[in-house]
Amino acid sequence: MVVVGAGPGGAEAALAAAGAGARTLCLTMSLDTAGYHPANPTLVGGHEDPRGELLAEMRSMGCRLPPLLESDGVAAVNEQGRLVADRRRLGLAYKAAIESADNLEFRQALVTSLETHSGKFLLGSSLDESFSAGAVVIAGGTFFQAEVAEGDARSPGGRRGEIPSVSLSKSLQNKGILFERIGAATAPRLLMPPPGGSFPGDDWPDGLPPDGDQLCELYGFGLEQSGDAERQLSRLRQSTGDPAAWITRPSYAVSHLVLASRQVNLRLESTALPRLFFAGRLVGCCNYLESAATGFLAGLNAAHAAGTAAPTCLIDDKSIVSHLLRLVADSESRPVTIRVPGPGC
Amino acid sequence: MTIAPSTDGDIFDVVVVGGGHAGCESALAAARMGCSTLLLTLSLEKIALMPCNPAVGGIGKGQLTREIDALGGEQGLNTDRACIQMKLLNTSRGPAVRALRAQTDKKLYEDSMKRVLCATENLRILEGSAAGIIVSRETITGVELDDGSRIPAKTVILACGTFLGGKIVVGERRFPAGRMGEPPATALPVSLAESGLELGRFQSATHPRIDSRTIDADRMVIDPGDEHPSRFSRFSQGVLRNQVPCFLTYTNERTHSVIREHLHLSPIKTGSVSGKGPRYCPSIDRKVMNFPDRDRHPVFVEPEGRHTGELYLQGLTTSLPVWVQELVIHATPGLEKAKLMRPGYAVEYDYVIPDQLRLSLETKRIANLFLAGQINGTSGYEEAAAQGLIAGINAARSVMGREPFVLGREQAYIGVLIDDLVTKGVDEPYRMFTSRAEHRLLLRHDNAHARLSPLGRNIGLLPQSRYAMVQEDERALEDLLQWLKSTTVSPTPELNKLLEKKGSAPLTEGQAAAQLLKRPEVCINDILKNIGVSAPGNAGPDIMARSEIELKYAGYIDRQRQAIERNRRLEDTRIPPGFTYLDLEGVSREARDRLERIQPATLGQASRISGVTPADVSVLSLYLKERHDAMAD
Numbered sequence: 017m018v019v020v021g022a023g024p025g026g027a028e029a030a031l032a033a034a035g036a037g038a039r040t041l042c043l044t045m046s047l048d049t050a051g052y053h054p055a056n057p058t059l060v061g062g063h064e065d066p067r068g069e070l071l072a073e074m075r076s077m078g079c080r081l082p083p084l085l086e087s088d089g090v091a092a093v094n095e096q097g098r099l100v101a102d103r104r105r106l107g108l109a110y111k112a113a114i115e116s117a118d119n120l121e122f123r124q125a126l127v128t129s130l131e132t133h134s135g136k137f138l139l140g141s142s143l144d145e146s147f148s149a150g151a152v153v154i155a156g157g158t159f160f161q162a163e164v165a166e167g168d169a170r171s172p173g174g175r176r177g178e179i180p181s182v183s184l185s186k187s188l189q190n191k192g193i194l195f196e197r198i199g200a201a202t203a204p205r206l207l208m209p210p211p212g213g214s215f216p217g218d219d220w221p222d223g224l225p226p227d228g229d230q231l232c233e234l235y236g237f238g239l240e241q242s243g244d245a246e247r248q249l250s251r252l253r254q255s256t257g258d259p260a261a262w263i264t265r266p267s268y269a270v271s272h273l274v275l276a277s278r279q280v281n282l283r284l285e286s287t288a289l290p291r292l293f294f295a296g297r298l299v300g301c302c303n304y305l306e307s308a309a310t311g312f313l314a315g316l317n318a319a320h321a322a323g324t325a326a327p328t329c330l331i332d333d334k335s336i337v338s339h340l341l342r343l344v345a346d347s348e349s350r351p352v353t354i355r356v357p358g359p360g361c
Numbered sequence: 362m363t364i365a366p367s368t369d370g371d372i373f374d375v376v377v378v379g380g381g382h383a384g385c386e387s388a389l390a391a392a393r394m395g396c397s398t399l400l401l402t403l404s405l406e407k408i409a410l411m412p413c414n415p416a417v418g419g420i421g422k423g424q425l426t427r428e429i430d431a432l433g434g435e436q437g438l439n440t441d442r443a444c445i446q447m448k449l450l451n452t453s454r455g456p457a458v459r460a461l462r463a464q465t466d467k468k469l470y471e472d473s474m475k476r477v478l479c480a481t482e483n484l485r486i487l488e489g490s491a492a493g494i495i496v497s498r499e500t501i502t503g504v505e506l507d508d509g510s511r512i513p514a515k516t517v518i519l520a521c522g523t524f525l526g527g528k529i530v531v532g533e534r535r536f537p538a539g540r541m542g543e544p545p546a547t548a549l550p551v552s553l554a555e556s557g558l559e560l561g562r563f564q565s566a567t568h569p570r571i572d573s574r575t576i577d578a579d580r581m582v583i584d585p586g587d588e589h590p591s592r593f594s595r596f597s598q599g600v601l602r603n604q605v606p607c608f609l610t611y612t613n614e615r616t617h618s619v620i621r622e623h624l625h626l627s628p629i630k631t632g633s634v635s636g637k638g639p640r641y642c643p644s645i646d647r648k649v650m651n652f653p654d655r656d657r658h659p660v661f662v663e664p665e666g667r668h669t670g671e672l673y674l675q676g677l678t679t680s681l682p683v684w685v686q687e688l689v690i691h692a693t694p695g696l697e698k699a700k701l702m703r704p705g706y707a708v709e710y711d712y713v714i715p716d717q718l719r720l721s722l723e724t725k726r727i728a729n730l731f732l733a734g735q736i737n738g739t740s741g742y743e744e745a746a747a748q749g750l751i752a753g754i755n756a757a758r759s760v761m762g763r764e765p766f767v768l769g770r771e772q773a774y775i776g777v778l779i780d781d782l783v784t785k786g787v788d789e790p791y792r793m794f795t796s797r798a799e800h801r802l803l804l805r806h807d808n809a810h811a812r813l814s815p816l817g818r819n820i821g822l823l824p825q826s827r828y829a830m831v832q833e834d835e836r837a838l839e840d841l842l843q844w845l846k847s848t849t850v851s852p853t854p855e856l857n858k859l860l861e862k863k864g865s866a867p868l869t870e871g872q873a874a875a876q877l878l879k880r881p882e883v884c885i886n887d888i889l890k891n892i893g894v895s896a897p898g899n900a901g902p903d904i905m906a907r908s909e910i911e912l913k914y915a916g917y918i919d920r921q922r923q924a925i926e927r928n929r930r931l932e933d934t935r936i937p938p939g940f941t942y943l944d945l946e947g948v949s950r951e952a953r954d955r956l957e958r959i960q961p962a963t964l965g966q967a968s969r970i971s972g973v974t975p976a977d978v979s980v981l982s983l984y985l986k987e988r989h990d991a992m993a994d
Contacts, residue, residue, distance in 0.1 A: 045541075045542050046541075046542045047671070047702065047703060048406075048407075049406075052406075104406070104472065108468055108668065111669065112668045112669065115572070115669060115670035115671070116670065121572070121700055122572070122670075122702060123700075123701060123702055123703075124541065124542075124702060124703040124704070126542070141683075142534065142536070143531050143532070143534055143682070143683045143704060143706075144532065144533070144534060144682060144683065144684075145683050145684070145704075166489075166507065166508040167508035167509055167510070168508065168509060169507045169508040169509065171507070171544065172544070173544065176403075176404065176488065177403045177404035177407070177488075177490075177543055177544070178404075178542060178543065178544075179538070179542055179543065179544055205405075205488075207485070229476075230472050230475040230476055230479070231405060231408075231475050231476075231478070231479045231486065232479040232480075244506070244508035244509050244510045245364060245487070245489055245506060245508055245510040246362050246363055246364055246509075246510035246511065247362065247510075249364055250362045253367075253368055259367040259368040259369060260366065260367040260368075262485055263487070264405065264485075264486050264487060264488060265405060265487075265488040266487075266488070266489065266508075
C-alpha cells in the first residue's frame with residue numbers, strides 16, 4: 017500500500033502499516049519535513065489537558081509517537097504535566113524510524129493523480145513516476161490547493177516556502193470526494209529574550225514554550241495575527257514595551273482544502289472510494305497528537321483492507337480516540353478537536 | 362514603521378539575503394566585526410542546507426575552507442562539528458595539491474550552524490522573502506519583502522543561491538522551483554535587472570539518493586576514512602571517532618549502453634535545459650556523451666548522516682527521466698537492487714554576471730550592494746562560503762568607513778577565486794581547482810593560518826585567543842626549523858643503512874639536519890630516531906610536517922616568491938578609480954571595451970582581462986606613468 021504524506025499522520029500510517037506486515041511505500045514531497053509540523057510544540061498543555069489521555073491511549077494502541085517522545089532531547093515534561101517537543105528533533109526521529117522500518121520504503125515524490133484500475137490504485141507524480149497499491153492513505157496536511165497569506169501578499173503554498181499540492185486534490189474531486197476550504201493561522205516565533213530578561217508588560221501570556229534548541233526561539237502561542245512583518249514587529253514592541261523585541265518568523269495564514277463532513281467513516285475510509293483512507297489535517301484534525309492518532313488508525317485499517325492480517329485495534333467506546341473518530345466522521349464543522357478550541361488549535 | 366534592530370531609530374548596518382553557505386559566513390563576519398546585522402532567508406529550517414554533496418572540501422575547495430578558518434570564518438569549525446569521515450587527499454603527491462575532504466552529517470551541519478547564528482551578538486534572523494532591492498541615487502538603501510515590508514540598511518549582501526528565476530528540469534518536465542518542493546524567487550531577479558544588473562543563466566544538476574539498506578556493499582570498495590583523521594579548523598577541539606564509511610563503485614559498459622539508449626530523453630541532449638552546465642561536475646549523461654572512450658566512471662556512494670538511510674550517489678548527477686535514472690542505477694555494479702529515495706534533477710537559475718563586481722564583491726553600479734555565492738556564477742559550498750566571508754567583511758568595513766579588504770592571487774585561493782570571477786567573468790559554473798592558482802606552492806593547506814590569520818586579526822574578525830594559537834604554532838615552527846638547522850646529524854652506520862634502504866646516498870660526514878631533510882626520501886622521524894632525541898618541546902605532528910615541507914620545497918618556494926616580486930610592480934600599480942579608457946589610444950577597441958567594463962584596480966588585474974594583450978598593458982602602463990608625472994609637476 018501507499019501512504020501519501022509524511023507529517024505526523026502519514027508517518028504514523030506508514031509505520032503502522034509496515035508494522036502490520038503490509039509492503040508499504042511512503043511518498044512525500046519532501047523527505048526533509050518528515051514528521052514535521054509548524055504548529056504548537058506544546059503537545060500536552062498540562063495534567064488537565066485531554067491530550068495527555070490521548071497520548072496514553074496512543075501508547076497502548078502502539079503508536080510510534082509516545083516512544084519517540086522519550087528519545088534523547090526530543091521532548092520535555094514539567095511538573096504541571098506540560099509536554100513540549102523539539103519539533104526538529106521529533107521530525108528527525110520520525111524520519112530515522114521510517115528509514116529503518118522493515119517493509120517500508122520512503123521516497124520523495126509529489127503525487128499528482130490517483131486513478132483506479134482493476135481493483136488497484138495507480139498514483140502518478142509530477143516527474144511522471146507511477147506507483148500502484150491495493151490501499152492508499154492520504155495525509156496531505158495543509159497542502160491541498162493551499163495558499164499562504166502574508167500581509168496582503170498571497171502565494172501558493174502549504175507552508176511558507178513550500179509548494180502546495182494541487183493536482184492530487186483535483187483528481188480526488190473528480191472521483192466524487194468533497195472538500196471544503198478552511199484556514200489556519202500560524203503563530204509567530206519570537207526571539208528568546210536574553211537570559212535573565214523577560215518580556216515586560218502585564219498582558220504577556222505566561223510561559224511561551226521554547227521552540228526547539230536551534231535558533232533561540234519561543235513559540236508565540238496566542239499571538240497569531242494578520243498583517244505584514246513590519247506591522248507585526250511594531251505591535252509586538254508596543255505590547256511588550258521592549259523596543260528590541262524581535263520576531264524571527266512572522267505569523268501567516270494558510271488557506272487550504274480539507275475533506276467536507278461525512279467523507280470518511282469511523283474507520284477513516286473514504287465513503288466514496290473503498291480502500292482509500294484519510295488522516296490528519298485532511299480529516300479536520302487540529303493538533304499533532306490528533307493527526308498522529310488518526311494516521312496510525314488509518315494505516316492499520318488500510319493494511320487490513322490491502323489484505324494483510326493486521327491485528328485489529330480495539331477501541332473503547334468511551335476512549336478519547338473513539339470520541340475523536342466520531343467527531344471526524346460525523347461532525348459538520350471543520351476543524352474538529354478534542355480540546356476546547358483555542359487560537360491556532 | 363520599518364524592520365529595524367529596535368525602535369531607537371537605528372537601521373541595520375548589514376542585511377544579508379539568503380541563509381545558505383555564503384549568507385551564513387556574511388552574517389557572522391559582519392556581526393562579529395560589530396555591525397548590527399540581519400540574516401533574511403526564505404526558510405529558517407533550511408539554514409546552511411547542503412542541497413547536493415554531503416561533503417566539504419576536496420582538491421582546491423579544501424584550501425578555501427582552510428583559508429576561511431584562518432581568517433575567522435565558520436565553515437571549517439562547523440564542518441568539524443558535523444564531520445562523520447575525514448580524508449587527507451593526495452598524500453602521495455606534493456603538498457601544493459594536498460587537501461582535506463570531510464563527509465558530514467547534513468542535519469547536524471545545519472543545526473550546528475543555526476546554534477552559532479543564534480549565539481552571535483548583533484545578529485538577528487528573519488524568515489521572509491525579498492521581492493526587491495531599494496536603491497536611491499545609485500546606492501543601496503534597503504530590501505523590500507514580498508509582503509510589502511521594508512528593511513532599511515546601510516549595506517546589503519545578496520546570497521540567493523539558485524533561487525533566482527529557478528526552474529527544475531527532469532526529462533520532459535519543467536517547472537518553476539528554487540529547489541525541489543520550494544518555490545523560486547521571481548520578483549527579485551526582476552528588481553535586479555531593473556537596477557541595471559546583467560543576469561546570465563546557468564544550470565546545475567543534483568544526484569539521486571538511494572536507500573542504504575538496498576546496496577550490495579560487498580561489490581564495492583569501502584573507504585573508511587583516514588586512520589588518524591585531521592580537523593579542518595585549527596581551533597576545533599577533540600578527535601573524530603566512529604567514522605562512517607563511504608563506498609566506491611564504477612559504471613561499466615552496461616551502464617553506459619543504458620544511458621546511450623536513453624540519451625534522446627536527456628534534457629541536455631534535447632536542449633530543453635537552457636543555461637550552461639558545469640564542465641567539471643557534469644551529469645552522467647554529459648560524461649557518457651563527451652567521453653565515449655572512457656569505459657568506466659567512478660560513483661562514490663556517500664552517507665548523508667549518521668542517523669539517516671539516505672545515500673548520495675556522487676558521479677551520477679542527471680536530469681534524465683526518473684524511470685531511466687532507476688535503470689541506470691540498477692545497471693551499476695553494487696546498485697542492482699538500490700531503491701531510489703530522491704531522484705536527481707537539474708535546476709536552471711539566473712546568476713549575476715560577476716564582472717560587474719569589484720574585487721571587494723561590491724557591485725560597481727550600486728554602492729554598498731554586495732553579492733556572494735552561487736548568485737555570482739560559482740558552484741560549491743566552499744566557493745560560496747569564501748565569497749560570503751569577504752562580502753561580509755567588506756560590508757562591515759564599508760559601514761566603518763574603511764578601505765575594502767582584498768586578497769591577492771599570491772595570498773590566497775580566495776584571492777584567486779574573486780580575481781577570476783570579477784576579472785574574467787564565467788561561462789560555466791565556476792569551481793576551484795589547484796591548477797587555477799599559479800602560486801599554489803605558496804597557498805597550501807598547511808600554511809593557511811600562517812598566511813591569513815594575521816590579516817584576520819588585523820581586521821578584527823579573528824579573536825585574539827585564536828590568533829594566539831596561530832602565533833604559538835609559528836613560534837614552534839620557527840624553533841623547530843632553527844633546531845634542525847643547528848643540529849648536526851652524524852654519519853652513523855645505522856643512519857646510512859636506513860638511507861640505503863630508502864635509496865638515498867650515505868652520509869660521509871656530519872651534516873645539519875635541515876640539510877639532510879631536503880632529500881625527498883628522508884623524513885623527520887628518520888632523523889629524530891638517529892639523533893635519539895625528540896624535537897623541541899611544543900612541536901606536534903602538524904608542525905613537524907610543516908617543517909619538512911618548508912625545507913624540502915625551499916628552492917621552489919623561493920623561486921615562486923621571486924616571481925611574485927618580479928610581478929609586484931605590475932600587480933601593485935594602481936589604476937585610479939573612475940579612470941576612463943575611452944580616450945586610450947594604441948589599444949584595440951575590444952581591449953578598451955573590456956577595460957571600461959571591468960574597471961580593474963591594478964595593472965596586474967588589467968593584464969588578466971581576456972582581450973587585453975601584454976602590449977595593451979604596456980600602453981596603459983606608459984599612459985598612467987605620464988599622467989602621474991604630469992600631475993607631479
